[in-house]
Amino acid sequence: MTNFSLLVDQCMEGDQSAVSEFVRRFRNQVYLLCYRMVGEHHEAEDMAQETFLRVFRNLHRWDRSRPIEPWIMTIAGNRCRTHLAQRNRRPIACETQDHVEDHRGIDTRGQLLAEEVQLALSHVREEYRKAFLLFHDHQLSYGEIAEQMDCPLGTVKTWVHRARRELVQRLANRGVTQEYRASQLARSAE
CATH class of the missing domain: 1.10.10.10 (Winged helix-like DNA-binding domain superfamily/Winged helix DNA-binding domain)
Incomplete structure (x- = not known):
């Protein structure tokens, strides 16, 4: 496993190239989890962006003795759960048909x-x-x-x-x- 401590330190110091590298390394996994949880492309992109904002705000809380990916994925999952709970409280505008015949x-x-x-x-x-x-x-x-x-x-x-x-x-x-x-x-x- 790659040691991310140096990259995290650079991100916390405000190094934009380190921030870009950090996002590049994890964006696919974060987006896929968000997409699977919320089921909509644009919402998944929003959730992924919010995940990275929260990750960067809380990098100082990451326990360096543990792998970073599960920590990031937990933040993504929590963000999606919050979003889904808020979405479920919104009234549904109209009923949609789940199954459309494919020709x-x-x-x-x-x-x-x-x-x-x-x-x-x-x-x-x-x-x-x-x-x-x-x-x-x-x-x-x-x-x-x-x-x-x-x-x-x-x-x-x-x-x-x-x-x-x-x-x-x-x-x-x-x-x-x-x-x-x-x-x-x-x-x-x-």
Whole structure:
């Protein structure tokens, strides 16, 4: 693992090139977590920017004996949770239809599956979704997730399992899993 202490020191001294390098190193992971949690590109960009603002304001609080990435991702997750709580309190202007028939070719099935998974994940309980994303997208161990989310190891395992179960159930309810399997079989027969 790269030692970030020098880079952090330079950032705290106001070195703009160090700040740019710091953001460059972590922007993809932060944006992906934010996108998975809030489900909308522009909101995810806003959450990522706010995450970095909070990180730079609090660099002096980072425990240098621990890896910096989980610390940053915790800030991102907390920011997204706050945003989602505020968003959920806003009244919904109109009802939207979740499922729109797709009349495009089989070539886009992978992309459609990714969109369906994202939609299904947006309905999964927040704690379950965060644990699931940290495990599958960021490949953190259950122990690392427990530390980052400040909860027991068994709870993390339960949350990841429940997120998987809910995700599969939602995809099955929407007929996505059968559709995707059929498109994969059709491709392999070609």
